[in-house]
Amino acid sequence: MDNNNIEEIVRKILSEMKGEGTKTSAPASIAAIPEKARVAMLVEKERFEIQEYKIPEVGDGDILVKVEGCGVCGTDAHEFKRDPFNLIPVVLGHEGTGTIVKMGKDVCKDSAGKPLNIGDKVVTCMIFGDEPEITMYDLNKQNVGKADVYGLLPDDNIKFNGWFADYILIRKGSSVFNVSDLDLDSRILIEPCAVLVHAVERAKTTGILRFNSRVVVQGCGPIGLICIAVLRTMGIENIVAVDGNEKRLEFAKRMGADKNVDFRNYKGADALGQAVYETLGGHYADFAFQCTGNPIAHANIYKMIRRGGGLCELGFFINGGDATINPHFDLCAKEITLVGSWVYTLRDYATTFDFLKRAQAIGLPMKELITHKFELGDINEALKTNLSMQGLKIAVVVNK
Numbered sequence: 001m002d003n004n005n006i007e008e009i010v011r012k013i014l015s016e017m018k019g020e021g022t023k024t025s026a027p028a029s030i031a032a033i034p035e036k037a038r039v040a041m042l043v044e045k046e047r048f049e050i051q052e053y054k055i056p057e058v059g060d061g062d063i064l065v066k067v068e069g070c071g072v073c074g075t076d077a078h079e080f081k082r083d084p085f086n087l088i089p090v091v092l093g094h095e096g097t098g099t100i101v102k103m104g105k106d107v108c109k110d111s112a113g114k115p116l117n118i119g120d121k122v123v124t125c126m127i128f129g130d131e132p133e134i135t136m137y138d139l140n141k142q143n144v145g146k147a148d149v150y151g152l153l154p155d156d157n158i159k160f161n162g163w164f165a166d167y168i169l170i171r172k173g174s175s176v177f178n179v180s181d182l183d184l185d186s187r188i189l190i191e192p193c194a195v196l197v198h199a200v201e202r203a204k205t206t207g208i209l210r211f212n213s214r215v216v217v218q219g220c221g222p223i224g225l226i227c228i229a230v231l232r233t234m235g236i237e238n239i240v241a242v243d244g245n246e247k248r249l250e251f252a253k254r255m256g257a258d259k260n261v262d263f264r265n266y267k268g269a270d271a272l273g274q275a276v277y278e279t280l281g282g283h284y285a286d287f288a289f290q291c292t293g294n295p296i297a298h299a300n301i302y303k304m305i306r307r308g309g310g311l312c313e314l315g316f317f318i319n320g321g322d323a324t325i326n327p328h329f330d331l332c333a334k335e336i337t338l339v340g341s342w343v344y345t346l347r348d349y350a351t352t353f354d355f356l357k358r359a360q361a362i363g364l365p366m367k368e369l370i371t372h373k374f375e376l377g378d379i380n381e382a383l384k385t386n387l388s389m390q391g392l393k394i395a396v397v398v399n400k
C-alpha cells in the first residue's frame with residue numbers, strides 16, 4: 001500500500017464521519033461476499049459431497065442470502081435414502097433461513113408487503129414461477145403442493161438452489177418473508193410448524209373443533225408435538241397424546257397435552273380406543289389428529305373418536321401404503337367428518353410466525369424440538385441421525 005492510497009482512505013473515512021461519503025448499499029456489518037462458497041450436493045443415494053462453486057450473479061429480482069441454518073425434513077431423509085423424486089444430483093434443504101447479503105434493484109418488499117433490506121433475516125416458501133396469480137390472500141387455494149420449493153429443485157448452472165449450503169440465490173417469483181423478529185431456532189421451525197397451522201385450519205373447516213373439545217393427537221414425533229403446541233396456543237386444553245415412546249409422551253405433556261396413552265400397553269384397536277375413552281373420563285374424543293405415517297395407526301384412530309366427531313389425517317405426506325378401515329362401523333355409522341391435510345398455503349406461513357411468538361409467550365418448549373445440530377460438513381451424519389429416528393428435529397447450522 002503506498003502513501004497515496006493511505007491518504008485516499010483517510011480522506012474517505014473523514015468524509016464518511018462528516019456524513020458526506022458516497023453511500024454504499026450494504027451496511028458495514030455485512031461481511032464481504034466470497035467469490036466461491038460451499039453447497040452440500042447429494043451425488044448418490046446416502047452420500048452428500050461438499051462442493052465449491054462460484055456464487056452466481058444476482059439479477060434485478062433476485063436475493064442472495066447467507067445461510068444460517070436449515071432443518072432436516074422427512075422429505076430430505078427419503079430423498080437421501082431412496083431418491084424417490086429422481087433429483088440426484090441435488091442440493092437439498094427447504095427449511096432454511098439466513099441473512100440477506102445482496103439484493104437486485106427491483107426487490108424492496110417481502111411476500112407480506114414488509115420492507116426487505118440487506119441484513120434482514122428471511123425464510124422462503126414456494127416458488128410461483130408458473131402460477132403468479134396465487135397470492136397469500138387466495139383462500140380458495142387449499143394448499144400449494146404443486147409449487148416448486150428451494151431444496152427440491154433440479155440441479156442447474158446456478159447450483160445455490162437449496163438451503164444445505166453457505167449461500168442460496170432466491171430468484172424472482174419466489175415467496176420470501178422477512179422474519180428478522182424471530183430467533184434462529186424459531187426460524188428453523190417455521191416450515192414444519194406451518195404444516196400444523198394448516199392442519200388445524202383444515203380441522204376447523206369441520207366445525208367440530210372448539211375451545212372445549214376433547215382432542216386426541218396420535219403420534220408424538222415433531223409433527224404431533226407441534227400439533228399439540230398449535231392446539232394449546234388456540235386455547236384448547238383437553239388434549240390426549242398417544243404414542244409408544246415414554247420420552248416423547250413426556251415431551252407431549254410439556255407441550256400442552258394434559259394426558260397421554262402409551263399404545264404399547266394395549267392390544268388391538270378396541271382396547272386402545274377404550275384406553276382413550278377412560279383417559280378422557282368416560283368420553284371418546286370429539287376430534288382426532290393422526291400424525292403418524294403408519295396405516296395401522298390410521299385404522300386404529302377411528303376407535304378413539306365419538307359419534308359425530310372429526311378426524312384430520314396429516315401423517316401421510318408420502319405414500320405409506322393402504323389402510324384398512326370398516327367403512328360402515330368406522331365412518332358411516334358414526335358419521336365421522338374426515339379431512340386430509342398436506343403442506344400449507346402461503347397464508348398459513350405468515351400465520352406461523354405469530355404462532356411461534358405465542359408459543360414462546362406461553363412458555364411451550366418449542367426450541368427443545370431441535371435436538372441435534374450439525375455443521376454443513378457433517379451433513380451425511382445429520383441425515384443418518386434423522387433416519388435412525390434419534391432425537392426430534394435435526395438441523396444443519398453454519399455456526400453450531
Ligand SMILES: [Zn+2]
Nearest residue numbers: 073075095191
Ligand atoms: Zn419439510
